Structures are given as C-alpha cells and as structure tokens.
Amino acid sequence: MNLLEIENLSISFGGLKAVDDVSFAVEEGSVYAIIGPNGAGKSTIFNLLSRFYEPLSGKLNFAGNDLLELGAKDIARLGIARTFQNLDLFEHASVLQNLLVGRHVHNTQSWWRQLLFTGSVVEAELEHRTKVEEVIDFLELAHYRNQIISSLPYGVRKKVELARALCIEPKLLLLDEPSSGLNSEETEEMGFWIEDIRRDLNMTVVLIEHDMSLVKEVSDRVLAIVNGKVAAKGVHGFVQNHPDVVSAYLGDSQ
Amino acid sequence: MRILFKTNYRQDLNLAKHGGHHFWYGLLILILFAAPLMLDGYYIGEATRVLIYAMAGLGLMVLTGFTGQASLGHAAFMAIGAYTNAWFLAHGFSSFVALPMAALLSMIGGLLVAIPAARMSGIYLAIATLAFAIIVEDFAGHLTSITGGNRGMMVDVPTLFGYQIWRSWELYLFVLSVLIVATLAVLNILRSPLGRAMIAVRDSEVSSQALGVNPMKIKVFAFTVSAAITGLAGAFLAHYMLFLTPQIFGILLSIQLLLMIVLGGLGTVHGVFFGAVLIGVLETGISIAKDALPYSIGGLPGIEPFIFGAILISVIAFEPTGIYGRWVKIRSYMEFFPVYRRKSFKRQRAYLKTERLR
Amino acid sequence: MNEFLQLLIVGISQGCIYGLMALGFVMIYKATEMVNFAQGDMMMLGSFVAWTLIMDLGMPFWLGVPATLIIMALFGALVDILIVRRVIGQPQFAIVILTLGLGIVFRAAAGMIWGQVPLTIDSPISGFSSFYGIVIGNERLAIIAVTALLIVILWAYFRYSKWGIAMKAASQNQLAAYYSGIPVRVIISAVWAVAAAISALAGILLAPITLIEPMNGLLGIKAFAAAVIGGFGSMPGAILGGLIVGIIEPFAAAYVPAVKGSLVYVVMLIVLALRPQGLFAQIHRKKL
Numbered sequence: 001m002n003l004l005e006i007e008n009l010s011i012s013f014g015g016l017k018a019v020d021d022v023s024f025a026v027e028e029g030s031v032y033a034i035i036g037p038n039g040a041g042k043s044t045i046f047n048l049l050s051r052f053y054e055p056l057s058g059k060l061n062f063a064g065n066d067l068l069e070l071g072a073k074d075i076a077r078l079g080i081a082r083t084f085q086n087l088d089l090f091e092h093a094s095v096l097q098n099l100l101v102g103r104h105v106h107n108t109q110s111w112w113r114q115l116l117f118t119g120s121v122v123e124a125e126l127e128h129r130t131k132v133e134e135v136i137d138f139l140e141l142a143h144y145r146n147q148i149i150s151s152l153p154y155g156v157r158k159k160v161e162l163a164r165a166l167c168i169e170p171k172l173l174l175l176d177e178p179s180s181g182l183n184s185e186e187t188e189e190m191g192f193w194i195e196d197i198r199r200d201l202n203m204t205v206v207l208i209e210h211d212m213s214l215v216k217e218v219s220d221r222v223l224a225i226v227n228g229k230v231a232a233k234g235v236h237g238f239v240q241n242h243p244d245v246v247s248a249y250l251g252d253s254q
Numbered sequence: 255m256r257i258l259f260k261t262n263y264r265q266d267l268n269l270a271k272h273g274g275h276h277f278w279y280g281l282l283i284l285i286l287f288a289a290p291l292m293l294d295g296y297y298i299g300e301a302t303r304v305l306i307y308a309m310a311g312l313g314l315m316v317l318t319g320f321t322g323q324a325s326l327g328h329a330a331f332m333a334i335g336a337y338t339n340a341w342f343l344a345h346g347f348s349s350f351v352a353l354p355m356a357a358l359l360s361m362i363g364g365l366l367v368a369i370p371a372a373r374m375s376g377i378y379l380a381i382a383t384l385a386f387a388i389i390v391e392d393f394a395g396h397l398t399s400i401t402g403g404n405r406g407m408m409v410d411v412p413t414l415f416g417y418q419i420w421r422s423w424e425l426y427l428f429v430l431s432v433l434i435v436a437t438l439a440v441l442n443i444l445r446s447p448l449g450r451a452m453i454a455v456r457d458s459e460v461s462s463q464a465l466g467v468n469p470m471k472i473k474v475f476a477f478t479v480s481a482a483i484t485g486l487a488g489a490f491l492a493h494y495m496l497f498l499t500p501q502i503f504g505i506l507l508s509i510q511l512l513l514m515i516v517l518g519g520l521g522t523v524h525g526v527f528f529g530a531v532l533i534g535v536l537e538t539g540i541s542i543a544k545d546a547l548p549y550s551i552g553g554l555p556g557i558e559p560f561i562f563g564a565i566l567i568s569v570i571a572f573e574p575t576g577i578y579g580r581w582v583k584i585r586s587y588m589e590f591f592p593v594y595r596r597k598s599f600k601r602q603r604a605y606l607k608t609e610r611l612r
Numbered sequence: 613m614n615e616f617l618q619l620l621i622v623g624i625s626q627g628c629i630y631g632l633m634a635l636g637f638v639m640i641y642k643a644t645e646m647v648n649f650a651q652g653d654m655m656m657l658g659s660f661v662a663w664t665l666i667m668d669l670g671m672p673f674w675l676g677v678p679a680t681l682i683i684m685a686l687f688g689a690l691v692d693i694l695i696v697r698r699v700i701g702q703p704q705f706a707i708v709i710l711t712l713g714l715g716i717v718f719r720a721a722a723g724m725i726w727g728q729v730p731l732t733i734d735s736p737i738s739g740f741s742s743f744y745g746i747v748i749g750n751e752r753l754a755i756i757a758v759t760a761l762l763i764v765i766l767w768a769y770f771r772y773s774k775w776g777i778a779m780k781a782a783s784q785n786q787l788a789a790y791y792s793g794i795p796v797r798v799i800i801s802a803v804w805a806v807a808a809a810i811s812a813l814a815g816i817l818l819a820p821i822t823l824i825e826p827m828n829g830l831l832g833i834k835a836f837a838a839a840v841i842g843g844f845g846s847m848p849g850a851i852l853g854g855l856i857v858g859i860i861e862p863f864a865a866a867y868v869p870a871v872k873g874s875l876v877y878v879v880m881l882i883v884l885a886l887r888p889q890g891l892f893a894q895i896h897r898k899k900l
Contacts, residue, residue, distance in 0.1 A: 073463045073469070075464070076465050077466050082464055089458070089461070090453060090462075091458075092453070092456075092521065093450075093453055093457065097450055101467070104450070104454075104465055104467050105465070109447065114447065116439075117446065122264070125445070126263050126267070129266070129267075130263070374884060377647050378844070378889070381837065384836075385837065385878075388833075389874040389878060392873045505830075513709060513712065516705055556720040556721070556723030556728075556826075557724060559716050559719065560717055563713045563716030566716070567710060567713040567714065567717065570710045571695065571698040571699060572698075574702055574706045
C-alpha cells in the first residue's frame with residue numbers, strides 16, 4: 001500500500017524549473033532512496049513535502065491526506081518527520097531539550113495547566129522523558145544528554161538531528177543526506193540504524209543520498225533526479241546502470 | 255565538587271535540583287521577606303524599586319530572552335499597566351480589581367502588538383516595538399481625561415480587602431510576593447512543552463515548524479504573558495512613584511529594561527535579577543563614585559551617563575553572557591578547583607552569519 | 613498651492629538629512645549586519661566638531677567642513693577598530709546594546725566637552741531665495757543639492773571602484789570575502805569611516821537651521837524609522853525612506869498638529885504591516 005504519493009510535482013525559482021513534473025510513490029514500510037547530482041532538486045522535493053515551498057503544480061498525498069491543504073506546522077502532526085541537510089538544531093539548548101521539542105506533537109496539556117505545573121503536566125513530562133530516553137538509547141546518545149548543541153562535534157549533531165525526528169514517532173521519515181560529513185565507519189553505522197528504524201520502529205524512510213554503497217545497502221527502490229526531472233525509477237541495479245543516470249554523474253563518454 | 259546522583263526523572267523536573275539549591279534559595283527568600291526588619295525606609299524603597307525593575311525585566315526576558323523576539327518598547331506595557339491601575343483605583347475599585355485589570359489590559363496590548371509583530375523578525379521587530387512605545391507615550395500625553403496628560407496623574411495607594419497599604423515595607427512585601435509568584439509561573443513554563451517550544455522558535459523557526467510547533471501561536475503567547483508581567487510591574491511602579499507622567503515611560507526606560515536583561519544574562523531567569531540589582535546599584539554607585547572623583551572630572555555635567563555607558567560597553571565587549579555568565583564561570587572554577595579549565599568557556603572565533611538569508 | 617510647495621521643499625530638505633543618516637545606518641548594516649544606534653549621535657558630534665573648528669578656532673567655513681569630515685571619518689574608523697571589532701560575530705543583541713551604549717557615551721561626552729547650552733554655526737550662504745512665490749532659506753537648498761551630489765558620488769563608488777565592490781562583497785558573505793583576499797577588517801573600518809563622515813555632513817548641513825545640542829542625537833531614531841520604511845538593506849531605500857519621513861513632518865505639523873510626534877511611526881508601522889521587509893525587500897529565502 002502506498003503511504004506517500006507524489007504526482008506531477010513542479011516548482012520554479014525565478015526562471016529555473018527546480019522540480020519538473022516529478023511523480024513517484026513510496027510503499028509503506030519500505031526504504032526509498034532519492035539520488036542525483038548536486039543541485040538536481042532533491043532537497044527541494046523535501047521542502048515541498050514539508051510545505052516550506054508552494055508548488056507550481058502537482059499533488060502530494062500522504063496516507064489519504066492532501067498535503068497541499070496543510071501548512072508547514074501541520075506536517076509533523078500527520079506523522080511526517082524530517083532532517084535537514086545543513087542541520088537545523090536548536091543551538092543554545094541541550095540535546096535533551098532538542099529531543100523533547102520533538103515530542104511537541106504529542107502534547108496534551110493546556111497552557112494554564114503548564115503555568116501551574118499541575119500533576120497531569122508532571123505525568124505527561126515523565127512520559128515524554130521516558131519516550132525520549134528510548135530514542136537516546138537507540139542512537140547511543142546517553143553520554144551527550146545534557147550537553148549544549150554548540151559544543152558538540154558534527155557527527156554527534158547529526159545523530160541528534162536524527163533522534164529529534166524520531167521523537168515525533170512518525171510514520172514517514174525523510175532523511176536529507178544522512179551520511180554527509182560522516183566517515184565510512186559512521187556511514188555503516190547509519191546504515192544499520194536505518195535498517196533498525198525500518199524494522200523495529202516500523203517506519204517508512206525516504207532518504208536523499210550521495211553515498212551509493214549506503215543506498216545499495218538499505219534501499220528497496222531508488223529514484224534518480226537529474227535537472228529536476230525523473231531520470232529513472234526502480235530497483236537499485238536498474239537505476240544505477242540506467243544510461244541517463246550514468247551520464248549525469250560521469251558525463252557522456254563520447 | 256558536587257556529584258549529582260540521579261535516580262529518577264522527577265529529579266530533573268524539579269526546580270530545586272539538590273539539597274544545596276533548597277538551602278540557599280530558601281535562605282534567600284527568608285532574607286528577602288525579613289528585610290524590612292533589618293533595613294530602614296530609604297533602603298526598603300530602593301529594594302522595592304529593584305523588585306519592580308526585576309518584574310518588568312522578567313516580562314521582557316520571557317519575550318526576548320526565551321522566545322527571541324526583540325522588544326525596544328516594553329515601557330509601553332508598563333505605561334498601560336500603570337495608568338490602568340491608577341484609573342481603577344481612582345474610581346473606587348480595590349487593588350484586587352485594579353491590578354488584574356492592569357495585567358489584562360497590558361495583555362490585550364501585547365496581543366495587539368503580537369499579531370503584526372509575529373510576522374516580523376530581527377531589527378524590524380525591534381523598531382516596530384520602539385514605534386509602538388513612542389505612539390503609546392504620545393497617546394498617554396493626549397488622553398488627558400483618562401491619564402491627566404502631561405500635567406500628570408496622582409496615584410492612590412493600593413487597597414486590599416479594605417486595607418490601605420501606606421507603609422513602604424508593606425508595598426515592598428506586596429511586590430515581593432507577586433514577583434515570586436510570577437517567577438514561579440515563568441519557571442513552570444520553562445520546564446513545560448510551551449517553554450521548550452518558545453526556545454525552539456528562538457533558535458530556529460524553520461526547524462520548529464518541522465517539529466509541529468506553530469510559531470505564530472507561540473509568539474502570541476509569549477507576547478501576552480510578557481506584556482501581562484511587565485504591565486503588573488508598571489502598576490507597581492505607579493504606586494512607587496505616586497505620580498505618573500508620560501515621560502516616565504519614554505524610550506530611555508525601554509532601553510534601560512533591555513540593557514538590564516542583557517547585562518544580567520540573556521536567556522536566563524537569574525539574569526533578570528542580576529540585571530535588576532546591577533541597574534539599581536549602578537545608579538546609586540555612580541553618584542557615590544562621582545563624589546569620589548576630583549571636581550574637575552566629577553563636576554562635569556553628564557559624567558553619570560558617561561560612566562554608565564562606558565560600563566555597558568565594557569561588559570558587552572568582555573562578557574557578553576552577562577553577569578550570570580560570569581557567575582557560572584566563577585562557580586565552575588570553584589567547583590572544579592584545581593582542575594578547572596579556562597578553555598571550557600572559550601568563545602569560538604565567530605564569523606558573521608548573515609541573517610538576511612533565513 | 614504655494615503653501616503646499618513650501619511645505620514640500622522644507623520636507624524634502626529635512627528628508628535629505630534623515631536620508632543621509634539613514635544611509636549611514638544602511639551602509640554599516642549592509643557591511644556588518646550591525647544596527648548602529650549611535651548614528652544620530654555621530655551626526656551630533658559632527659556638528660559639534662564643526663562648531664569648534666569654524667566658530668571657536670576661526671577656521672574658514674570651506675576649510676572647516678572637509679576638516680570635520682576627515683576628523684569624523686577617523687573617529688568612525690577608531691570606534692570600529694577599538695570597540696566594535698570585539699563583538700564581530702556576536703548575536704544581534706550584543707551589538708544593539710553596544711551601539712546603544714556608544715550613543716549614551718557620545719551624548720554624555722558631548723555634554724561634558726561642549727556643555728548643554730545650544731550653539732550655532734554661522735553659515736556662509738545665509739539668506740533666502742525666492743522663486744515661484746516660495747521663500748526658502750538658502751541652507752535648505754544647499755542640503756538638497758549636497759545630498760543629490762553625494763548620492764551620485766556614492767552610486768559611482770559602489771558600482772565602479774574596487775573598494776566599493778569589495779564593500780559589497782564583505783557585506784554579503786564575510787567568510788568568502790576573507791577567502792578572496794579582501795581585507796575584511798580594513799573594509800569594515802572604512803565603512804564605519806564613510807558612514808561617520810556622511811552623518812557628520814548631515815550634522816553640518818543641519819547646524820545653521822537648528823541649534824546644536826547633545827540631544828540632537830535622538831533625531832537618529834527618526835532616521836532609523838526612515839531606514840526601516842525604505843527597507844533596511846537598501847541604500848536607495850534609505851534615501852527614499854528619509855524623504856518620506858521628512859515630508860510627513862511639516863505637513864503633519866501644519867494640518868494635524870495633535871499627532872505630529874507619532875505620525876511618522878504610525879506610517880512606519882503601516883508600511884511594515886503591508887510589506888514587512890520595507891519597501892525594498894532585502895531578505896531572501898534561505899536555501900534549506
């Protein structure tokens with residue numbers, strides 16, 4: 001069953017058509033990779049899904065919901081979480097606080113209850129903390145729990161970005177270049193986590209990636225975007241050897 | 255070196271994290287309440303002034319320090335609170351009505367400002383709030399029937415359940431109690447989802463949206479809470495000054511409030527109090543210092559603001575995290591002695607990251 | 613009709629003053645993203661320095677003016693080198709407080725050095741011109757002429773000169789500018805120098821019309837509103853904003869005196885409500 005359906009998605013920035021008539025569907029429980037040269041429009045697709053941009057045309061359907069009717073702040077509530085390519089953490093807060101913000105969509109307490117910090121708020125906070133600790137365990141962040149983001153190294157920040165998205169308990173996880181900036185050991189670890197996320201946490205994952213070995217390792221299907229258009233769609237072997245994809249990456253041999 | 259051994263999550267939720275906290279803050283509160291027994295009238299008055307600044311600063315800190323919305327016009331909320339309080343008292347109501355009305359009207363003011371302001375950011379927001387304050391000050395001057403205009407307005411003493419609060423120590427205790435309640439409310443917000451959402455909006459609006467936070471709602475909430483608290487401070491200022499004129503609530507007051515929370519330590523509740531004490535002490539201290547200088551320098555007109563400005567610049571240049579920041583460093587030094595590492599607080603060499611692309 | 617034109621010209625000349633100060637703001641903002649709340653006070657210092665040179669020391673007017681500009685330019689650069697440099701890269705807050713502090717210090721210092729009694733400068737072109745039935749003080753015409761000339765000079769400078777282009781580069785991406793071999797710190801000091809000189813010029817132009825006193829610095833706030841109306845990152849916007857603010861004032865004073873103090877700010881708020889980034893928007897979407 002398709003969890004996410006994109007049809008004829010297009011957007012232009014100035015005169016440049018950044019995304020040109022892109023269509024694809026992601027099956028529930030699968031890992032779907034989007035590849036393509038830099039500037040091809042991959043992150044733009046994510047930003048359209050997150051509703052930061054307004055598309056020129058196209059349909060975005062998630063589990064039967066029309067995303068175009070929603071604003072950026074409503075996407076998380078539906079169960080879609082994302083990470084950012086350039087990392088967008090809350091610099092002056094601790095790891096724990098960053099992750100707890102991830103629980104925002106699960107907040108049930110009204111504002112005046114929070115002002116008074118009533119018993120129900122305490123219960124809810126303990127519950128949030130327990131859930132967040134599960135994610136911390138999963139990604140092995142316990143050591144960094146109370147450290148302020150600005151003091152953390154890049155690799156750890158990437159983990160926090162991922163952890164924060166997981167705290168939403170989403171159905172769909174959008175990862176924007178999860179392995180960028182990581183060495184081969186860390187990339188392998190990331191691959192294991194993506195597998196675990198799919199299997200143990202029952203999430204559907206869409207990832208934008210450049211590291212082909214990671215793509216081959218984790219993804220069920222691959223989409224190649226070149227110059228904003230779909231160049232190839234299918235299983236990894238098919239896409240990797242598709243002539244349009246090869247020429248986009250390596251240039252024409254003739 | 256204190257090692258905290260935590261056994262359950264509830265410990266992290268508590269405001270007082272360990273025995274030391276309980277002891278020292280308890281002692282502080284005790285001393286504050288006992289102050290009228292130890293100090294005479296003049297100092298109690300000064301202390302009341304500092305408490306009022308702290309309350310106003312607390313409101314501003316909620317908006318600017320925790321939600322990242324700059325405000326150069328918070329004096330406007332103090333004005334609304336002060337005049338509302340005075341008006342209701344003058345018409346026979348008790349403080350039990352006048353004070354909540356002051357908070358309520360300030361809150362409405364905050365709401366009105368919030369709705370356009372939430373769409374602005376950075377410097378535009380600051381200047382919009384400044385403009386708001388200038389307009390309110392102008393209005394206060396024109397609405398002569400309500401505010402007495404530029405000729406001023408007398409303020410009655412606070413009345414609670416028929417009891418009139420004439421003595422300075424009674425006012426002091428009244429302000430102290432309300433301040434403690436307000437501070438607890440703010441601390442509660444900070445450890446709840448709303449507080450975290452505010453910090454999220456401050457640090458990255460884009461990211462917070464991706465996590466389901468509605469920045470508009472959060473900013474409106476922050477503005478209204480901030481305005482309410484600062485409005486209450488204004489109401490108490492009215493009682494402290496006993497006579498209101500619009501000039502009290504000019505730009506210089508707004509700037510002073512902002513200076514206070516930045517010098518104290520932006521983004522912390524401690525910073526509010528450090529800043530208020532600093533401003534209170536500085537005003538008295540500079541007068542004393544002026545007398546200590548040789549006449550050729552001390553006698554110059556304008557030496558006080560000069561020293562004030564010079565101190566300001568030095569603090570910002572050398573300790574931008576404010577007094578609270580310096581206190582944290584000192585405390586760490588004492589805690590980790592002799593293995594304290596100065597580099598643990600070293601500032602990164604920062605390059606300008608343009609805010610024009612957001 | 614005559615009255616309308618009269619008010620208009622007065623407004624335009626006042627607007628030029630605000631525009632010049634706003635220009636100083638915007639230049640510093642574009643180069644360093646700092647808002648210089650002390651801009652108005654630099655104008656005020658400029659007029660005081662001019663007074664000292666021309667009235668106190670007896671320098672001829674046509675010598676005193678360039679001398680003042682040079683002195684104030686050096687002053688601006690010094691302020692940057694000694695004080696502002698320490699806070700490069702700090703969050704906006706530190707900068708705002710710093711420049712507010714600078715403003716306080718400048719105002720206080722002016723009071724200490726020159727006293728609080730208002731001073732005046734004798735202008736070499738005093739008198740009135742009249743045409744089309746309007747009578748305008750010569751100084752006001754001079755303000756408009758000088759401002760127009762300055763705008764042309766600055767436009768050419770930023771378009772064609774190496775330093776001007778370097779300034780634009782440093783204002784868009786400091787780190788990249790460093791990598792390109794642009795001496796960013798020197799450029800920034802130069803920007804402060806130029807901005808200070810422009811403000812000083814505004815102060816000199818204004819001096820014959822109003823009295824010189826330390827509180828003049830607070831005119832900077834109106835100039836600030838002007839810069840915001842124009843859009844904070846745009847130099848033509850600064851001038852345009854200044855003109856708008858300048859024109860509103862005399863008309864408000866003549867027709868709706870009750871609100872003349874705050875009308876400018878109301879207009880500013882309206883502009884911000886309709887176009888939150890000012891008339892010439894400079895903020896673009898970040899690449900996510």
